[in-house]
Amino acid sequence: MASAFDFDLFVIGGGSGGVRAARMAAQRGARVALAETLGTDGLGGTCVNVGCIPKKLYSYAAHYAESFHESAGFGWEGTTPSLNWGTLKANRAKEIGRLNGVYSNLLSGSGVTVLNGFARIDGEHAITLATLNADGSPGHQQFTAKHILIATGGTPFVPHFKGREHAITSNEVFDLEPFPKRLLVVGGGYIACEFASIFNGLGSKVSQLYRGEQVLRGFDNEIRHFVAGEMIKSGVDLRLNADVVDIQKTGDGLKVECEGGNVIMVDAVLYATGRVPNVKGLGLDTVGVAQGGQNEVIVNERYQTNVPHIYAVGDVTNRVQLTPVALGEAMVVVDQLFGPATGKAARDMSYDFIPTAVFTHPNIGTVGFGEEKAREKFGDITVFRSEFKALRHTLSGSSERTLMKLIVDTTSDRVVGLHMVGPEAGEIVQGFAVAMKAGATKAVFDSTIGIHPTAAEEFVTMREPVKA
Numbered sequence: 001m002a003s004a005f006d007f008d009l010f011v012i013g014g015g016s017g018g019v020r021a022a023r024m025a026a027q028r029g030a031r032v033a034l035a036e037t038l039g040t041d042g043l044g045g046t047c048v049n050v051g052c053i054p055k056k057l058y059s060y061a062a063h064y065a066e067s068f069h070e071s072a073g074f075g076w077e078g079t080t081p082s083l084n085w086g087t088l089k090a091n092r093a094k095e096i097g098r099l100n101g102v103y104s105n106l107l108s109g110s111g112v113t114v115l116n117g118f119a120r121i122d123g124e125h126a127i128t129l130a131t132l133n134a135d136g137s138p139g140h141q142q143f144t145a146k147h148i149l150i151a152t153g154g155t156p157f158v159p160h161f162k163g164r165e166h167a168i169t170s171n172e173v174f175d176l177e178p179f180p181k182r183l184l185v186v187g188g189g190y191i192a193c194e195f196a197s198i199f200n201g202l203g204s205k206v207s208q209l210y211r212g213e214q215v216l217r218g219f220d221n222e223i224r225h226f227v228a229g230e231m232i233k234s235g236v237d238l239r240l241n242a243d244v245v246d247i248q249k250t251g252d253g254l255k256v257e258c259e260g261g262n263v264i265m266v267d268a269v270l271y272a273t274g275r276v277p278n279v280k281g282l283g284l285d286t287v288g289v290a291q292g293g294q295n296e297v298i299v300n301e302r303y304q305t306n307v308p309h310i311y312a313v314g315d316v317t318n319r320v321q322l323t324p325v326a327l328g329e330a331m332v333v334v335d336q337l338f339g340p341a342t343g344k345a346a347r348d349m350s351y352d353f354i355p356t357a358v359f360t361h362p363n364i365g366t367v368g369f370g371e372e373k374a375r376e377k378f379g380d381i382t383v384f385r386s387e388f389k390a391l392r393h394t395l396s397g398s399s400e401r402t403l404m405k406l407i408v409d410t411t412s413d414r415v416v417g418l419h420m421v422g423p424e425a426g427e428i429v430q431g432f433a434v435a436m437k438a439g440a441t442k443a444v445f446d447s448t449i450g451i452h453p454t455a456a457e458e459f460v461t462m463r464e465p466v467k468a
Contacts, residue, residue: 006031010035019043034112034113048100121282149311150297200231328347362423368415385404405418423455
């Protein structure tokens with residue numbers, strides 16, 4: 001019997017969550033369409049185009065400057081290379097283009113119909129796609145779908161102030177021209193701190209303003225203060241309890257007036273003051289999809305909105321804004337609507353012990369509870385801590401230090417928090433996240449043999465608590 005709908009699933013948004021849902025649903029035999037305006041960023045969403053991937057590539061680039069400098073302590077001699085900003089941008093663009101192609105091939109290979117245009121929901125089962133005709137004039141197509149999945153992600157938020165038009169966001173920072181010799185970063189979250197570190201490493205004179213008392217709100221307090229200190233040591237001019245009043249364009253660059261009357265002259269101002277759900281023009285009000293205070297799409301534990309046939313995953317729900325979380329949520333929806341893969345159980349999504357990394361210089365890796373939140377939840381906790389200069393820096397001449405910290409629920413002996421500031425922190429913490437997800441106790445950590453000499457072995461050799 002033929003279906004009454006054009007598609008079984010219509011996905012709006014070609015980011016990580018949308019692509020994963022579309023591809024896996026198609027592999028289950030569903031008729032799937034995915035709509036994305038391909039003339040802008042391309043498939044892959046924020047992560048691939050203007051987020052995780054290019055940011056990590058630029059982070060790698062920034063580390064080379066300090067590595068060249070540190071190599072002298074290991075006997076390397078010669079002229080230090082200089083950065084060709086144009087080459088970095090071109091090579092990054094080439095790699096992103098390759099990844100866009102990979103995503104396109106994954107979708108087409110799975111049988112997904114990819115539609116180039118802006119999709120709007122016009123009914124519980126109806127979508128209108130705004131397109132461009134061959135002559136460049138606006139056109140539209142209409143489709144119906146049994147289920148609709150909203151996976152449109154988020155977009156940078158810039159508050160209103162005088163001179164706002166002179167600020168850029170993380171969407172534009174990768175292609176700045178010319179390279180900003182003086183950069184102001186406004187914000188204190190992980191995106192702001194990462195770009196402050198990256199451009200400082202690439203050779204910019206970086207100032208960072210944050211209106212709060214310390215950057216990285218929500219992280220373990222000791223980790224916050226420690227990484228801020230390391231960033232300042234590396235050359236970032238971090239100014240706390242500070243904010244912008246206005247920005248004026250002058251012959252010498254951008255004149256930024258701050259609260260209190262201080263003035264900073266820079267070549268570019270990057271606002272990294274948070275992200276908001278990308279829902280403008282989606283037509284959610286047309287069908288009465290419930291939204292929260294920041295316009296996020298409200299969903300239940302199965303990612304279903306109050307309109308039964310419409311679902312949402314990823315940053316548009318404003319839950320945990322991480323690419324792997326969007327991927328996991330997408331799989332829950334696919335298994336729910338079209339059944340799990342053969343021989344597999346339907347998936348659930350747990351938000352406990354989600355590991356994350358912040359690519360500041362040095363990196364942060366963290367999983368589980370910070371000390372303050374652990375005390376609130378468990379009451380009686382034991383804290384283990386180790387701070388040291390990494391072996392590499394005994395010859396490099398760098399003053400950078402590493403901090404590692406374990407939080408243990410004293411009653412159960414379970415390790416409920418693990419935090420690191422240091423090189424490759426994300427790579428190290430990922431493995432420990434598996435153990436913590438499995439419920440590893442401090443006794444299990446203590447009985448595990450470390451790999452010597454590594455920084456990671458500190459997590460299994462901490463014996464004396466620093467506080468309880």
